[in-house]
Amino acid sequence: MTETQTVIETEELTKRYRKTLAVDEISFSVQSGQIFGFLGPNGSGKTTTIGMLLGIITPTSGTFRLFGNDPSRSNHEARLKIGATLEYPNFYPYLSGWDNLRIVAHIKDRGQKDIERALEIVGLTSRKKSQFKTYSLGMKQRLALAATILGDPKLILLDEPANGLDPEGMREIRHIILDLAADGKTIFLSSHLLAEVEKTCTHVAIIKEGRLLQQAGVAEITSKGSLVGLKADDIDKLESIVKEFPATVSTRQEDDFLLAELDDPDLAGLNKFVSEKGVFVSYLARRPRSLEDVFMEVTDGGEHGMGDLA
Amino acid sequence: MIIGTLLKIEAIKTGKRLAFIISWISMAFLATTIFYEPYAITKRVRGNSSFSFPDAWGILLSEEMMIPMFFGCIAIIIVTTAEFSSRTARQNVIDGLSKEQFFLSKTLLAFLICLLFAGTYLAIGASFAAAVTDFSAIDGPFLPRKSATMLLGLLGTFLGWGAVALFVSLGVRNSGSAMGVWIMYISFIEKFIGFSISNLGGWTDGVVKFLPMRTFNRASNIIEHDPDEYAKAVELASSLDMTPPEIWGFPTMLTAWSLWMVVLIGGSYMWFKKRDL
Numbered sequence: 140m141t142e143t144q145t146v147i148e149t150e151e152l153t154k155r156y157r158k159t160l161a162v163d164e165i166s167f168s169v170q171s172g173q174i175f176g177f178l179g180p181n182g183s184g185k186t187t188t189i190g191m192l193l194g195i196i197t198p199t200s201g202t203f204r205l206f207g208n209d210p211s212r213s214n215h216e217a218r219l220k221i222g223a224t225l226e227y228p229n230f231y232p233y234l235s236g237w238d239n240l241r242i243v244a245h246i247k248d249r250g251q252k253d254i255e256r257a258l259e260i261v262g263l264t265s266r267k268k269s270q271f272k273t274y275s276l277g278m279k280q281r282l283a284l285a286a287t288i289l290g291d292p293k294l295i296l297l298d299e300p301a302n303g304l305d306p307e308g309m310r311e312i313r314h315i316i317l318d319l320a321a322d323g324k325t326i327f328l329s330s331h332l333l334a335e336v337e338k339t340c341t342h343v344a345i346i347k348e349g350r351l352l353q354q355a356g357v358a359e360i361t362s363k364g365s366l367v368g369l370k371a372d373d374i375d376k377l378e379s380i381v382k383e384f385p386a387t388v389s390t391r392q393e394d395d396f397l398l399a400e401l402d403d404p405d406l407a408g409l410n411k412f413v414s415e416k417g418v419f420v421s422y423l424a425r426r427p428r429s430l431e432d433v434f435m436e437v438t439d440g441g442e443h444g445m446g447d448l449a
Numbered sequence: 450m451i452i453g454t455l456l457k458i459e460a461i462k463t464g465k466r467l468a469f470i471i472s473w474i475s476m477a478f479l480a481t482t483i484f485y486e487p488y489a490i491t492k493r494v495r496g497n498s499s500f501s502f503p504d505a506w507g508i509l510l511s512e513e514m515m516i517p518m519f520f521g522c523i524a525i526i527i528v529t530t531a532e533f534s535s536r537t538a539r540q541n542v543i544d545g546l547s548k549e550q551f552f553l554s555k556t557l558l559a560f561l562i563c564l565l566f567a568g569t570y571l572a573i574g575a576s577f578a579a580a581v582t583d584f585s586a587i588d589g590p591f592l593p594r595k596s597a598t599m600l601l602g603l604l605g606t607f608l609g610w611g612a613v614a615l616f617v618s619l620g621v622r623n624s625g626s627a628m629g630v631w632i633m634y635i636s637f638i639e640k641f642i643g644f645s646i647s648n649l650g651g652w653t654d655g656v657v658k659f660l661p662m663r664t665f666n667r668a669s670n671i672i673e674h675d676p677d678e679y680a681k682a683v684e685l686a687s688s689l690d691m692t693p694p695e696i697w698g699f700p701t702m703l704t705a706w707s708l709w710m711v712v713l714i715g716g717s718y719m720w721f722k723k724r725d726l
Contacts (some may be wrong), residue, residue: 193543195726215547229540233464238461245458246545400713 144171145207146294147192152201154187154349161187163251163349164201169327169342171293174320176340176357177329178434184349185329186226189298193223222292226299228283236263236282239271240289247290257285261315262427279309284315288324295319297328301335313339337361337430345437352437354391361428365404368406369397369413370422380416384409389436398426399434455554456561458541463558468527476520476566480573483513488577502587505578506596509571512602516668518607521566522614525559526627529618539726552721555615556714563611567604595675602669605706609665610635612713619717635662658695660715664705667697 147169154162162184169175176338179185190196192203194214204215228383230239240254246278258264261281271288274282280300287295301309305376309332316339320326336343337357344354355358371377378390378397401409410423452723487500487508498504512526532538532555593602614631621627643657657663672679672694683693697705 190725193549195539195542197723197725219545223543225539229536231537233467234461234465242461243544244457245454245461248454285609286540290545312710381566417467 145169145204146171147175147203147205147327148207149188149192149203151199152188152191152203153199153286154184154196155199162191162198165349165351167344167347167351167354169325171213172320173342174316174326174340175328176343176347177327177334178331178333178336178343178430179329179346180331180438183346185346186298187349188346189223189225189296189327189329192296193221193225194218195225219290220293220408221296222287222290222294223296224283224287224295224298224300227302228279228286230271230279230282230286232367233270235268235270236278236285237267239282240267241288242290243286249290253289253291257289260288260318260397261285262311276303277305277311280304280308280312280354281315284312288319294323294325294327297326298332300328301330301332309335312405333429333431333434343435347438353433358432360433361430363428365401366426366428366432367399367401367404367406367409368422368424368426369399369409369420370395371397371413371418371420373418377413377418377420380413381409382420383416384412391435396422398432451550452553452557455550455557459554459558459561466531469524472520472524472527473566473569475524476517477573479516479520479568479586480570483516484508484574484577488581491581500578501582502578502584503589503591503593503596505574505582506592506599508512508593509574509578510596510599511656514567514603514607517566517570518563518610521562521607522610522631523628524566525562525599525611525614526618526631527624528558528562529555529615530622530624530627533619533622534624536726539598542726544656548722548726551719555619557719559611559615560608563604563607567607599669599671599674602674602702605668605702609668610662611617612710612717613661613665616713616717616720619721637665659705661709664709668702668706673702 147167149168150166151164152162152166153160153164153320165184165188175183177188187196191198192205203214204216206220208214208217230236230240236258237254240257244250244254258267261284261287263278263281267416271279273283280302284297284300288299288338301312302359306310313335316326316328326341328340340357342354342356343360345352369377369381374392374395374397378392381387381390381397381399384399384401386401386405386409388400388402390397390399392398399409404425406423406425410420413420426448452724484500487505491497491500500508532541538551542548546554599604613634614627617631617634618624621630639662640662643660643663646653646657658667672682673696679694679696686693
C-alpha cells in the first residue's frame with residue numbers, strides 16, 4: 140500500500156479585494172490519491188483559492204503548503220509538480236494546439252513524445268495542427284487537460300473542467316479524470332455541477348461566500364443521517380409539525396415536497412407524530428441522500444437552521 | 450539555460466503572430482522606399498558618393514531611424530499587452546514559469562524586437578549603400594568612430610523607447626489604449642511635464658533635461674557624437690545670440706540612461722510582481 144501524503148494544506152487562507160472578502164480564512168487539506176471536489180456556487184471563492192495555490196493571486200493572509208513545503212519559502216519548485224487550468228482555457232488563439240502545447244512542453248522541460256502522448260490521451264491528435272481559435276469548447280477543454288497532464292504532474296488542479304460542455308463532453312472529461320486518478324494522480328477539481336462531482340470525487344469541500352462550510356469524504360456525508368420526503372395538502376403546516384419531531388435535524392421544502400433530515404430513521408414514529416397533530420401525509424418515504432442534498436443543506440444552513448453535517 | 454528556454458517560447462509565440470509580422474514587414478517596406486531614393490540618385494549621378502560607404506552612415510543613422518523605433522515599440526506593445534488581455538500570462542505561470550521568468554521573457558522580447566527592427570532597417574539601408582559603394586576606393590575606416598558611437602547611441606535610444614513601451618504595456622494591459630498612452634507620452638505628455646516643471650523656476654532646468662525621453666533621445670543626438678556638427682550648432686547659436694548647446698558627454702549620458710532603464714524596467718517588474726494575474 141502506498142503511503143499517503145498531504146499534497147495541499149491551507150491554513151486560514153484569506154483574500155480580500157478592497158471591501159470584498161473573496162476568501163475568508165479557509166483551512167482544508169488534500170491527501171495524495173484523492174479526487175477532491177471543491178464545491179461552491181459561482182462567485183463563492185473557488186477560483187480565487189486555486190489562484191492562490193498556483194501563485195497567480197497573492198493571499199492577503201494565511202498560509203498554504205504544497206507537498207509539505209515550508210510556507211515561508213517559494214512554492215515554485217512544488218508548483219512544477221502541478222498541472223492546472225483555471226477558469227476557461229487560456230491559449231494563444233492564433234497558434235495550433237500543437238504549438239500551444241510546445242510552449243507548455245518548453246516550460247515543463249518535456250519533449251515532443253510527451254506532447255503526442257498528452258494529445259492522444261485527450262483524443263485531439265487529429266486536430267493538433269488546427270488553430271486553437273477554430274476549436275469547439277469541448278476541444279478547448281480537452282487541450283487544457285492535455286496541457287495539464289503534460290509533464291506527468293503529481294497533482295492536477297482543474298477549475299470547472301466541465302463548464303459549458305454538453306453531456307457527451309462532460310462524460311469524456313469525467314472519464315479522462317477517472318483514468319488520471321487510476322494512474323495515481325491526485326485530482327483537485329472545483330465545480331458547481333454537483334452530479335458530476337458526486338460521480339467523480341472521493342472527497343469534497345463546500346465553500347460559500349468565501350467560507351469553508353464542510354470538508355469530508357463523499358461516501359461519509361451522503362450516508363450520514365436519514366433523509367425523508369413528505370407530502371401533505373398544507374406543506375407549511377406539515378413543516379412546522381415535522382420540526383417539532385424529536386429526531387428532526389433539519390427541514391427544507393423542495394418543489395411540492397418537504398425534505399426532513401432525521402437522526403433516527405423512524406418513519407412510523409414520524410407518521411404517527413404528524414397524524415396526532417392533525418395532518419395526514421399523502422407521501423412518506425426515505426430518500427437516498429445525494430451530494431446535492433448535502434450541498435443545499437449546508438449552503439442554505441442559515442436560512443433553514445441546518446447544522447454541521449460532517 | 451532558462452534564457453534559452455524563454456527565447457524558444459517567445460519565438461513560438463511571436464513568430465506566428467500576424468500583427469507582429471505585419472508591423473515588421475511594414476517597417477521593412479518603408480525602409481526600402483526610404484533608401485531606394487538615395488541609392489537611385491547615387492547610382493544615376495556619376496561622381497556622387499553621398500550614399501556610398503562610409504558617407505552612407507550619415508544617411509543610415511539619420512533621424513529616419515525613428516521609423517524602426519516607432520514600429521518596433523508598437524510591436525512590443527502588441528505582443529506584450531496581448532498576454533494580459535487573453536490571460537495567457539496567467540496560464541504561463543500556471544504551467545510552471547515563475548513571475549520573474551515570465552517578466553524576464555517579456556523584457557528579453559522587448560529588447561530583441563528593438564534589435565530586430567533596428568537591424569532590419571539598417572540591413573536594408575546598408576544593402577542599398579553597399580550596392581553603390583566601390584569598396585576598393587574607401588579611404589580610411591569603413592565605420593568611422595563618430596558613426597560607431599552614433600550607432601550605439603541610436604541603439605540606446607531605441608532600447609529606452611522600448612523600455613517606456615514595456616512599462617506602458619504592463620500598466621495599461623490593452624493594446625489600443627497602451628499605444629495611445631505611449632504615443633501621447635512620447636509626443637507631448639513629457640513635453641507638457643517639462644514645460645510645467647520649467648515654470649517653477651530656472652533651477653528646474655537641470656531636472657527637465659533629464660526626463661526619460663529627453664535622456665533617451667540625447668543618446669542619439671548628433672552633437673554628442675560628431676564634433677563638426679557640434680561646432681556648427683555652436684556657431685548657429687552664437688549667430689542667433691543664444692546659449693550654445695550643452696554636451697552631456699558619455700559618462701553623464703550613460704549614467705542618466707542606465708538610471709532610467711533601471712527605473713522603467715524595475716518599475717515594470719514591481720508593478721507586474723505585485724499584481725494578481
